Structures are given as C-alpha cells and as structure tokens.
Amino acid sequence: MTPTVTTAKDLVHSLPDGGAAAYDVTVIGAGVVGTALARELARYPIRTALVDGSDDIGNGTSKANTAILHTGFDAVPGSLEGRLVREGQRRLAAYAAATGIPVERVGALLVAWDEEQLAALPGLLAKAERNDYHAARIIDAEELRAREPHLGPGALGALEIPDESIICPWTTPLAYATQAVRAGVHLHLDCRVQQIDSGPDIHTLTTTRGPLRTRYLINAAGLYADELDRQLGHDAFTVTPRRGQLIVFDKLARALVDHILLPVPTAAGKGVLVSPTVFGNVLLGPTAEELDDKTATGSSAEGLALLREKGRRILPELIDEEVTAVYAGLRAATGHEDYRIRDYPDQRYIAVGGIRSTGLTASMAIAAYVTELLAATGLALGTPAELEPLTMPNLGEASPRPYRRADLIARDPAYGALVCHCEGVSAGEIRDALASTVPPRSKDGLRRRTRAGGGRCQGFYCGAAVRALIEEATP
Amino acid sequence: MTRRERTVDVLVVGAGPAGLGAGAELAASGAGHVEILEREQVAGGIPRHCFHGGFGTGRAGGAVTGPGYARQCVAAAVGAGARLRTGITVTGWAGPRTVDTTGPTGLERITARAVVLATGARERPRSARLVPGTRPPGVYSTGELQQAVHLFRQRIGTRAVVIGNEAVSHAAVDTLRVAGVDVVALVTDQPPSLPTALAPLLVRARHRTPLLTHATVTGLTGRERLTGVGLRHHDGRTTTLPCDTVVFTGDWIPDHELARRGALTLDPGTRGPAYDASYRTSETGVFAVGNLLHAVESAGTAAAEGRAVAAPVLRRLATGGWPAERPALSVDAPLKWIAPNLFDPDGARPLQGRFILRTARRLPRPHLVVGQDGRVLHRQRLLLPAEPNRPFRLRADWLDRVDPHGGTVRITAV
Ligand SMILES: Cc1cc2nc3c(=O)[nH]c(=O)nc-3n(C[C@H](O)[C@H](O)[C@H](O)COP(=O)(O)OP(=O)(O)OC[C@H]3O[C@@H](n4cnc5c(N)ncnc54)[C@H](O)[C@@H]3O)c2cc1C
Numbered sequence: 091m092t093p094t095v096t097t098a099k100d101l102v103h104s105l106p107d108g109g110a111a112a113y114d115v116t117v118i119g120a121g122v123v124g125t126a127l128a129r130e131l132a133r134y135p136i137r138t139a140l141v142d143g144s145d146d147i148g149n150g151t152s153k154a155n156t157a158i159l160h161t162g163f164d165a166v167p168g169s170l171e172g173r174l175v176r177e178g179q180r181r182l183a184a185y186a187a188a189t190g191i192p193v194e195r196v197g198a199l200l201v202a203w204d205e206e207q208l209a210a211l212p213g214l215l216a217k218a219e220r221n222d223y224h225a226a227r228i229i230d231a232e233e234l235r236a237r238e239p240h241l242g243p244g245a246l247g248a249l250e251i252p253d254e255s256i257i258c259p260w261t262t263p264l265a266y267a268t269q270a271v272r273a274g275v276h277l278h279l280d281c282r283v284q285q286i287d288s289g290p291d292i293h294t295l296t297t298t299r300g301p302l303r304t305r306y307l308i309n310a311a312g313l314y315a316d317e318l319d320r321q322l323g324h325d326a327f328t329v330t331p332r333r334g335q336l337i338v339f340d341k342l343a344r345a346l347v348d349h350i351l352l353p354v355p356t357a358a359g360k361g362v363l364v365s366p367t368v369f370g371n372v373l374l375g376p377t378a379e380e381l382d383d384k385t386a387t388g389s390s391a392e393g394l395a396l397l398r399e400k401g402r403r404i405l406p407e408l409i410d411e412e413v414t415a416v417y418a419g420l421r422a423a424t425g426h427e428d429y430r431i432r433d434y435p436d437q438r439y440i441a442v443g444g445i446r447s448t449g450l451t452a453s454m455a456i457a458a459y460v461t462e463l464l465a466a467t468g469l470a471l472g473t474p475a476e477l478e479p480l481t482m483p484n485l486g487e488a489s490p491r492p493y494r495r496a497d498l499i500a501r502d503p504a505y506g507a508l509v510c511h512c513e514g515v516s517a518g519e520i521r522d523a524l525a526s527t528v529p530p531r532s533k534d535g536l537r538r539r540t541r542a543g544g545g546r547c548q549g550f551y552c553g554a555a556v557r558a559l560i561e562e563a564t565p
Numbered sequence: 566m567t568r569r570e571r572t573v574d575v576l577v578v579g580a581g582p583a584g585l586g587a588g589a590e591l592a593a594s595g596a597g598h599v600e601i602l603e604r605e606q607v608a609g610g611i612p613r614h615c616f617h618g619g620f621g622t623g624r625a626g627g628a629v630t631g632p633g634y635a636r637q638c639v640a641a642a643v644g645a646g647a648r649l650r651t652g653i654t655v656t657g658w659a660g661p662r663t664v665d666t667t668g669p670t671g672l673e674r675i676t677a678r679a680v681v682l683a684t685g686a687r688e689r690p691r692s693a694r695l696v697p698g699t700r701p702p703g704v705y706s707t708g709e710l711q712q713a714v715h716l717f718r719q720r721i722g723t724r725a726v727v728i729g730n731e732a733v734s735h736a737a738v739d740t741l742r743v744a745g746v747d748v749v750a751l752v753t754d755q756p757p758s759l760p761t762a763l764a765p766l767l768v769r770a771r772h773r774t775p776l777l778t779h780a781t782v783t784g785l786t787g788r789e790r791l792t793g794v795g796l797r798h799h800d801g802r803t804t805t806l807p808c809d810t811v812v813f814t815g816d817w818i819p820d821h822e823l824a825r826r827g828a829l830t831l832d833p834g835t836r837g838p839a840y841d842a843s844y845r846t847s848e849t850g851v852f853a854v855g856n857l858l859h860a861v862e863s864a865g866t867a868a869a870e871g872r873a874v875a876a877p878v879l880r881r882l883a884t885g886g887w888p889a890e891r892p893a894l895s896v897d898a899p900l901k902w903i904a905p906n907l908f909d910p911d912g913a914r915p916l917q918g919r920f921i922l923r924t925a926r927r928l929p930r931p932h933l934v935v936g937q938d939g940r941v942l943h944r945q946r947l948l949l950p951a952e953p954n955r956p957f958r959l960r961a962d963w964l965d966r967v968d969p970h971g972g973t974v975r976i977t978a979v
C-alpha cells in the first residue's frame with residue numbers, strides 16, 4: 091500500500107474515491123493523542139483520516155513537554171486520568187521496547203527541602219498506594235545525598251519512585267503516525283479544520299485545503315478542542331493554556347544528576363523539576379503560568395530567572411553549565427482535575443479534551459479507551475489486525491547511536507559521516523529521515539527526527555549544511 | 566563493537582590554523598608519525614568560510630582571504646609530511662592518550678605518545694545567552710551565516726540586526742551585504758567607547774550602519790519567521806527593531822567538550838584548558854593550542870601557537886617529562902582572563918614574550934599589577950585603553966621572580 095501523506099495541495103484528489111465517499115472516522119489533531127488514536131484505528135478495516143493544521147505531526151504541545159513516562163503515583167485516585175496514565179505507562183513502555191523508542195528507567199526522587207515538605211512525604215506514599223503503585227519508599231537525607239551528591243544543601247529526605255522513566259517525546263508520536271500511515275490511515279497536514287457542519291450521517295469539515303467528509307469524528311485538537319467542541323453545539327469545557335517554560339542544559343551537565351528530581355507538591359503549587367533527558371541533557375522546569383493566548387509558546391525573562399533561581403537551589407552546579415535550548419509548552423488546562431473525554435453517540439462524535447500534563451504517558455490508553463467508546467456508538471469496526479512491526483531510528487544515548495556502530499557503518503558508510511557534531515548525527519540518518527514515511531518539512535521537523543541542529547552550537551557548525559540537505563530533498 | 570586499534574606518535578585533533586600549524590612543524594621537525602584528524606569534510610577550520618581578507622598578515626583587509634589562508638595552512642601541513650584525515654571525528658577518550666573516532670571508513674581507537682587538542686571555539690548561540698521570546702527561523706550565528714552565504718549560497722532574508730560590535734560582528738555585516746540583506750543596526754550592551762566618540766561614526770562610515778550602544782536584547786518576536794528584536798536602552802526606553810534576520814555574533818566559548826571529557830582542568834576565566842607557556846595542560850602528554858585556549862585570537866596567533874607547540878612536544882617525546890604542580894595565573898575583575906594561565910616551571914615564555922588578556926569593561930589607561938603570596942612581582946602601565954572583546958598584552962619578563970612552589974599568581978588592574 092502506498093502511504094498517503096498530503097500537504098499543501100487541494101485535498102479532493104486524495105480523499106476516498108476521489109471525494110465521492112466519506113471517511114469512516116476522522117481524527118482532528120495529530121499530537122501524541124491523535125496519532126495514538128490513528129494508530130489504534132489503523133488496526134481495523136475502516137477508512138480513517140488524521141488531519142492537522144500544522145506542517146508536521148506532533149507539532150503542538152506534544153513537542154514541548156518534560157518527556158517523563160509517569161507511573162501515575164500522584165494522580166487523583168479514582169480519576170479517569172489516573173487510570174489511563176497507569177495503563178498508558180504499561181502500554182507505552184512495552185511499545186517503546188518493541189519499536190526502539192528511547193526510554194530510560196532512571197527513577198524519580200521527590201526531594202523535601204523543608205519540614206513541611208518532609209511531613210508531606212508519608213501522605214504521598216499513601217496516595218501512591220491508593221493509586222496501586224507499591225514500589226515507592228521514603229529515603230533519608232543521608233541516602234539521598236549518597237544517590238545525588240550534587241544536590242544543593244538542605245535536602246531533608248525524599249520519596250523514591252523507582253519506575254518513573256524518561257522517554258523520547260518526538261519519536262513517540264512519530265512512531266504512532268508512521269505505523270498508522272503504513273497501515274492505510276490518510277494523514278493530511280497543513281489542514282486546519284475551520285468549520286464543522288453535521289448532517290444526519292455525515293460531518294462535513296471545512297478545512298484550509300477544502301472540504302472533507304466523514305461519518306464519525308474524534309476531536310483531539312489539544313488547546314483548540316474546546317473551540318471545535320463548541321462548533322458541534324456543546325459548552326462542556328474551556329481550555330485555558332497553562333504555559334510551562336523549560337531550560338535544556340548542555341550534555342556536559344548530565345553527570346550532575348541521576349534521577350528525575352521532582353518537587354514535593356505544596357499548597358503553593360507544583361514547583362519545578364530537574365530531569366535528565368534521553369538525549370543526555372538536563373532539563374530544568376517547567377513554570378506554570380495561566381495565560382489566555384493559545385499561541386504564547388515563547389519564553390520570558392521572568393520565567394527564565396525564576397527557573398534559574400529554583401535550579402540553583404536544587405542543583406547549584408547546573409546553573410554554571412551552558413544552556414543548549416529554551417522552550418515552552420502549553421498545557422490544555424480546563425479548570426477540572428481530570429481529562430474531558432466524552433462521547434456523543436447521536437452525533438457520532440467523541441471529544442478528547444483536557445489532556446493536560448500526562449498525555450504523552452497516557453496516549454496509548456486514551457486511544458484504546460476512545461476506540462471502545464467509538465465501537466459503543468455503533469460504528470462497526472470489524473476485526474482488528476496486527477500492525478506491521480516498526481523499528482524507529484535510535485535518538486537515545488542509552489543504547490549505541492549509529493555513529494558508534496561499526497556494523498552499520500561497514501554496511502553503509504553514510505552512518506559514519508557526521509553532519510551535526512554536537513549531537514552526533516550522520517548523513518545516513520538525515521537521508522533516512524528525509525525519505526521516511528512521514529518526512530520532515532522544516533529544520534525543526536528534521537531536528538525532532540534526528541536531533542540534527544539541536545545541540546550546544548545550535549547550528550554554528552552544521553546549520554547551513556543541514557538546510558542544504560533539506561532543500562535538496564524537498565524541491 | 567569492532568574498532569581498528571592504531572598507534573601514532575602525535576595525534577592532533579582539529580585541522581584549523583592551530584592544528585595545521587602544529588602538524589606542519591611537528592612533521593617537519595621529525596616527530597615521527599604525525600596525524601591530524603578533522604571532523605569536517607574540508608580542512609582549514611573557521612577561515613574556510615571567512616571570505617574577507619586579512620588573514621595571516623595581521624593586517625585587516627590584507628590580501629589573503631580566509632579560504633586562501635586555509636589552503637595555505639593545509640598545504641604546509643601536508644607538504645611537511647603530516648597525515649591529514651578529514652571527515653574523522655574524535656568522539657571521546659578510551660584512555661589517557663587514547664581516543665575513539667568515527668568516520669565513513671569505520672571506528673578506530675588511536676593511541677598516541679602525545680595528543681594536541683586544537684578544537685577551536687564557537688559563538689554562544691541565542692539560547693545560551695538566555696534571550697527570551699519565540700523561536701522563529703531567521704536566527705543565526707556568524708559561523709552559520711557565513712557558511713549559508715559563502716559555501717551554500719542560501720537565501721537569508723531582507724532586513725537584519727547584528728548583535729555585537731567586535732571584528733566578527735563587522736564580518737557578519739559584510740556577509741549580510743553580500744547576500745543582499747539590509748543591515749538595520751549593530752547592537753551592543755557596551756557603553757559608547759571613546760576616543761571613540763568617533764567609533765560610531767567610523768562604523769557608520771564603514772558600513773553605513775547605525776551602532777546602538779548600551780542596549781540589551783530583551784527578546785525575539787515572530788512565529789513563522791522572525792519579525793523583530795526587542796531592545797532596552799540604557800535610559801530604560803524599550804524599542805523593537807523590525808527585521809526578519811538576527812545574527813548573534815562573538816561571545817565566544819572554547820569548544821572544550823573533549824577537554825572536559827578527558828578531565829582536563831579548565832581555566833575559570835577562559836573556560837579552555839588551563840595551560841602553561843609550553844602548551845601543556847593538566848593531563849600528562851596532552852597539549853592544547855589555538856582558540857580552544859583563548860576565545861578568540863586571530864588565525865595568525867592560532868597558527869603561531871600551533872608551530873610553537875612542536876618544540877615542547879618533541880621534548881616530551883624525548884624525555885617523557887611532565888610538570889606536576891604549577892602555580893596558576895589568575896585575574897581579578899574586571900579582567901576576564903589571562904593566557905597562558907599556568908606557570909611554566911621549565912622557563913618557557915609565552916608567544917612573543919607576552920601574555921594575552923581580556924577585560925569585561927573598558928579601562929582607559931590600565932595599570933597592571935602582578936603579585937604572588939603578597940609579593941609584587943611586576944607593575945606595568947599600558948599606553949592604550951583596554952577594550953572589552955579586544956586583546957591587550959602583558960610583558961612576561963617577570964616570570965623568573967615567580968616562586969614555582971608558591972601560590973596563585975594574581976594579575977590585577979588598578
Ligand atoms: C510543560 C509541559 C510538560 C509536560 N510534561 C509531560 C510529561 O512529562 N509527561 C507526559 O506524559 N505529559 C506531559 N505533558 C502533557 C503532554 O505534553 C500533553 O498532554 C500532550 O502532548 C497532549 O497531546 P495532544 O495530542 O492532546 O495535544 P497537541 O500535541 O497539542 O496536539 C493537538 C494538535 O491538534 C492540532 N489542531 C488544533 N486545532 C486544529 C484544527 N482546528 N484543525 C486541525 N488541527 C488542529 C494542532 O496543530 C496540534 O498538532 C506536559 C505538557 C506541558 C505543556
């Protein structure tokens with residue numbers, strides 16, 4: 091089957107039967123949630139479309155988070171979110187192992203910096219138990235110091251969550267989308283849904299690339315899910331973006347920290363964390379700022395100053411290291427401490443809203459849950475098939491990257507020809523990404539697929555060469 | 566994992582002017598098998614993409630362009646018998662003088678009797694400078710800009726702002742002009758410099774570009790493309806310069822990853838390896854030359870250091886000696902750094918008998934005082950002002966008064 095990924099041109103040529111037929115299901119939004127859904131639906135003999143207004147998958151909140159595969163130890167017990175995070179963690183951990191998505195089980199330490207926080211640890215431990223997480227334990231100041239010798243002075247103890255892991259946030263939705271597209275899902279990019287007209291059998295979506303007709307509709311539009319929901323006549327939730335700014339420190343800082351260092355949540359808020367990344371950097375963040383602009387993904391001087399001040403307390407030496415990147419993501423907060431997933435069988439419509447700060451972890455469980463809801467609305471899904479197995483390029487430092495693999499280089503010298511020196515990215519990997527099922531269409535897209543240009547020099551050495559390779563591949 | 570294991574006499578990492586200078590002189594003076602590794606496909610380092618003149622001679626606007634100079638350096642090294650291998654990256658250490666490499670021909674593990682690090686320096690990017698705002702396309706360093714324009718002929722934009730006011734900033738302006746980009750302004754957080762009320766005029770005369778002094782960059786705006794650079798002026802006024810391109814120039818940092826991964830002691834001022842006048846670092850048998858040591862000096866200085874490392878390397882190969890403890894040389898604010906920054910117990914003098922220094926702030930007629938353990942070793946009044954981002958020099962004829970077993974030698978500007 092030739093994969094259908096469309097951009098730029100009118101949609102009509104790529105629609106089922108040249109636009110004469112409708113899709114069975116259309117998923118709006120190709121973030122980590124929408125791509126996971128598309129992958130789940132790809133198992134069934136139905137015609138599925140995945141549409142996104144951006145020029146790439148995973149280009150919204152899904153590209154800018156803290157990349158932690160949560161255990162759900164601190165979820166609200168009994169919530170849908172809590173359940174889907176726990177189930178999603180198990181599913182995604184297994185999927186990652188099978189497809190080569192980088193994951194490192196580094197474990198988390200919730201560090202108590204004062205008596206109040208120390209006193210809160212037993213309550214958090216009990217909450218973890220209620221969330222069916224039983225491996226947590228409290229460690230004292232001495233053990234904490236032994237395990238994190240670079241921690242700032244004054245740490246009194248910690249709650250250890252050995253299964254909290256770090257994951258590659260970019261490979262995850264890309265793996266989902268790749269598998270979905272290879273199994274026949276149509277992916278339409280640059281395709282913003284502007285209006286939805288719902289008839290008795292068919293929804294007609296007016297998009298920036300023309301009309302698209304579908305029998306069933308799933309709204310996974312992240313920050314914009316409320317606006318689409320209103321188009322279908324509902325007033326169920328309002329998304330208020332909550333910005334999280336993050337600082338990525340140089341790889342030379344990686345040796346300073348071994349675990350995810352989580353703050354103890356207090357009345358004053360969630361606080362900031364320090365975490366290694368699967369790329370071998372160290373993250374500091376996020377901030378939590380209520381905004382009303384859904385496009386405000388910039389950083390601010392105040393935000394960066396606040397993070398540096400907090401970071402200096404947690405890991406003083408970190409602040410002396412060079413900063414490789416600064417970014418910000420927007421959580422889709424709805425003023426409600428749970429996801430907003432709701433089916434409207436009469437409308438053949440499911441809203442997947444309010445996927446706030448755990449959507450990466452929960453993505454596969456959300457997809458399975460929504461697919462069940464979809465079946466319950468009356469869509470005959472048919473018998474599921476096994477998806478073609480997939481192996482993703484390895485972007486993680488925990489297993490050998492191509493430039494360290496004699497076997498790969500012997501077979502194809504392009505894996506030994508480094509283009510991006512800071513991140514160790516070879517010409518072979520860039521070539522592969524540019525020719526992949528869901529190819530990048532910008533420098534940022536290529537960076538998310540290969541890490542090229544994402545290192546400490548930010549393109550001083552390789553920026554122009556990388557751009558030339560993209561321009562060669564995309565006429 | 567299969568790595569081809571090899572040994573050489575001297576391994577030089579990096580084929581810029583410094584590494585090529587070292588390779589040329591070492592090969593010419595019979596150091597044995599001298600191998601230079603360069604990760605880029607073409608050797609020559611930074612000058613490869615500096616299409617202006619002024620290389621080698623020390624005269625700005627002199628006849629030799631960067632690429633021409635790079636070719637001269639390559640020819641000298643290869644002509645002398647050094648083995649130059651391009652497209653080979655040193656990825657890390659496997660032992661004290663053993664490195665791992667990656668190239669299209671496979672993986673190697675190379676052990677040398679002496680290693681010379683010459684990995685150069687880069688400009689700190691926008692992110693490292695913590696400039697807030699959006700992350701649109703159109704944000705460059707000079708290095709990327711020069712390659713984009715001169716090596717790849719890529720389209721840049723229409724209106725640019727250049728951050729910085731050093732030699733490299735003016736090189737960026739020239740490159741933007743070549744690419745047909747209007748340069749709106751040069752921006753620096755430094756105060757206007759005098760004699761020097763003339764300086765802005767001179768800049769304008771050279772480029773017809775206004776120089777905005779005492780201005781800090783407060784943020785970038787734009788989403789699909791850069792739309793502006795926000796500034797705060799000294800008097801608190803804020804403005805936005807509309808533009809689609811911004812070049813962050815200067816603000817150098819040594820490319821010290823290998824040095825740090827090899828546990829070499831870094832000098833806190835330069836952030837390059839601490840080294841003595843024989844270019845010896847804290848690690849036995851590991852030398853360093855060029856802008857890795859002091860970001861940045863001219864290509865001519867880097868090349869001269871490369872040539873000068875040959876004698877101490879040969880001595881090391883012959884005798885195997887290495888100094889254990891050496892007093893450090895350290896500066897007090899507003900001085901930023903001094904190089905070399907370790908005392909050389911074997912009596913070697915720095916290049917041309919002078920130390921190189923930098924200051925964070927302008928010093929009209931600096932009086933430099935050198936002391937150790939409460940003793941004054943030397944006083945010297947400089948005739949010219951010391952300016953930020955420009956080299957100035959301190960004589961080295963007081964070195965024989967240093968107590969080799971004493972404490973840190975401190976250099977203060979009074
Ligand atoms: C700072 C921060 C830290 C986080 N840390 C973690 C973490 O450590 N672990 C974790 O599991 N989760 C984390 N999260 C949460 C996680 O990132 C999100 O829950 C997840 O990315 C949400 O995915 P999504 O697909 O719902 O939304 P998005 O990724 O925003 O995708 C929605 C997509 O819909 C598209 N779209 C919107 N409107 C339209 C339209 N009208 N037409 C067509 N397309 C449209 C958008 O272009 C976008 O691509 C964090 C979030 C933030 C902000």
Ligand SMILES: Cc1cc2nc3c(=O)[nH]c(=O)nc-3n(C[C@H](O)[C@H](O)[C@H](O)COP(=O)(O)OP(=O)(O)OC[C@H]3O[C@@H](n4cnc5c(N)ncnc54)[C@H](O)[C@@H]3O)c2cc1C
Nearest residue numbers: 579581582583604610611655684685855856862863864867
């Ligand atoms: C825009 C600009 C304009 C300039 N204009 C002038 C001028 O007009 N006149 C002048 O005299 N000087 C000028 N200079 C300064 C001059 O270019 C430098 O002084 C000189 O290049 C320094 O030489 P170097 O050998 O120390 O470092 P570099 O030239 O930076 O060379 C270092 C080399 O090491 C290689 N390398 C690094 N790490 C590894 C590794 N792990 N494995 C293998 N190889 C590695 C790099 O690829 C690079 O080729 C300018 C610099 C810039 C940026």
